[in-house]
Amino acid sequence: MPELPEVETIRLGLQKYLVGHTIEEIEVRLPKMVSGEIKFVHGARVKGVRRFGKGLVIDLANDYSIAVHIKMTGQLIYKSSKVPKGTKVSEKVGGELPNKFTHVIFHLSHPELAAQKGRAYLVSGSQSKKEMPKRVRHDNNRGDAVLYYNDIRQFGWIKIVKSEKLKEISFFKELGPELFPSAGQPALAVDQFKTILSKAKGPIKPLLMDQKKIGGVGNIYANDALFVARIHPKRKANSLSEKESERLFEALKKVLAKGLEAGGASEWQYVNALGEAGKYQEFFQVYGKQGMKCPRCGEVIKKIVMAGRGTFFCSGCQR
DNA sequence: GACAATGTTACAGT
């Protein structure tokens, strides 16, 4: 996925739908996906959802947090009666959930639902089932809401830690500044960006994707930003002029903002927290467009491999 | 069958 715009789109969905729910039970179907102090999620209320680069943090009211990284093929999908009727779940979800790629299931309930559970038992003897309020129909310890974690390639992870210890997770500890922080961190500034470039000896494209240097940028947006800024992906980072660095900084902001506006890129498995596809793939500048004509100069877009990743650019106007 | 796919990380080498 999932780069900054995709993960942020998921975060916005979880912030809207998940907050207020209590996690009644965490069902771990593939143990290697989940580590840490699992028992502390049981009975805890979701307080908020933050994002750090491509990582998500679900904060619980008991001062524990669920850190999630969905890597390439993870999906976090929320289901409940609160989901709007017209919601169109993408075929990328793979039909009914859970499916064979569902590795973790969070069973959720609302605090008020839990409070009414006793009453549900009382009325069940004297009233018919259809007269019972739908939301208190359940007589087990589970609510009517669920959060699924699906992951075809099983690269992702879920770590449960005391909130104050999140920084001890190396991914978060080493994460560089980002252009659109979600949790009050300072945004990457243009001067800071220039300093990062000037200190780097290698090519610019892998640098943009280095999470330790700059948070949240991955292969799709790195390719597109370099195209927008008219900079060749193989250029040495420290060889960019002031003007070029500024252009690249603005281009990164532009493509990431466009990705956010489009609800992310669903070229592959990515869907939002309700299972809906994003639209940024309709706005790809060069990503995946090898052999097609450059929209700016008409030259044919090339594909090469840099640091093991597909790299797309126009040799006509990227210098 | 070969290869590539939104990402990170461990490890070997310079």
Place this chain on the structure above:
DNA sequence: CACTGTAACATTGT
């Protein structure tokens, strides 16, 4: 020690 490149993780789709 710092940096760089490659393989690995596991699965699907072309």
